[in-house]
Amino acid sequence: MRSTAATTTGTDSASGGGVPVPSGQSAVARALAALLPDGAVVVAATEDVAGDLRPGEGESLARAVPSRVAEFATGRSCAHHALDLLGLSTATIGRGGRGEPLWPGGVVGSITHCEGLRAAAVARADDVAGLGIDAEPHLPLPEDVLDLTLTPPERRRLVELHRAVPDVAWGRVVFSLKEAVYKLWYPLRHEWLGFEEVDTVVNPDGTFTVALPRPLGVGDERVMTVHGRWAVTGGFVLTAAALDCAKQPRL
């Protein structure tokens, strides 16, 4: 099976690996799908959808500003559409105590939003053991954020990356992939992971690896490295981290 992208009104979806890709998908949805392992489905939206929250999904939004309500609702709408495409529709995608989406049993997934883009990716847990996606504007990361989120070795590697490929905002790529890794990590371990706790290596070929401080369980195995892919498309940095059940190396 391959990963897929699809489209609703103002919304696009795609899959990564074998599921047929519906026509009408956006370049961003296709690009996101290409970052994901086989079996994952992505739905992306470039405009907010009006008032589509299901019962039980709006409880965290009582005091939220309208823009937050809109991004949350659109993210959930993308996620429901993606679950529909997988054939695993659910009434409610709840929100856990640390903000994590509560997927139906047997599903892994992740949601992201930034200015101009909302997206959700889901997969059957039999195919993909963990999933995290992130989108950011393709703009240089402010120096103070670089200082807070990148380790000294990561900052040294940025210098090399800038020398090799000057037109990529490498700091933003590293920041984004770390957020994607956290979104994969948290639902599996239910604990905090600090930016300084991991060591990331980003490659100009669109891949990255992240060394974890503590293992993640995938079946009987304990995984200490997460692999992922990144891309710059349409003014966005897109990152996806995944634990692909079929491809985990034995330690």
Ligand SMILES: CC(C)(COP(=O)(O)OP(=O)(O)OC[C@H]1O[C@@H](n2cnc3c(N)ncnc32)[C@H](O)[C@@H]1OP(=O)(O)O)[C@@H](O)C(=O)NCCC(=O)NCCS
């Ligand atoms: C949670 C966090 C990663 C979200 O990233 P962000 O760029 O601020 O926002 P995004 O729009 O891309 O993602 C927000 C979505 O992430 C998801 N999310 C939030 N907390 C989550 C968690 N604990 N686990 C998994 N997913 C989570 C939610 O779906 C949320 O959208 P929603 O509230 O509308 O459902 C970020 O705010 C954070 O707390 N980072 C610190 C931890 C970290 O990144 N460590 C790096 C370790 S390498």
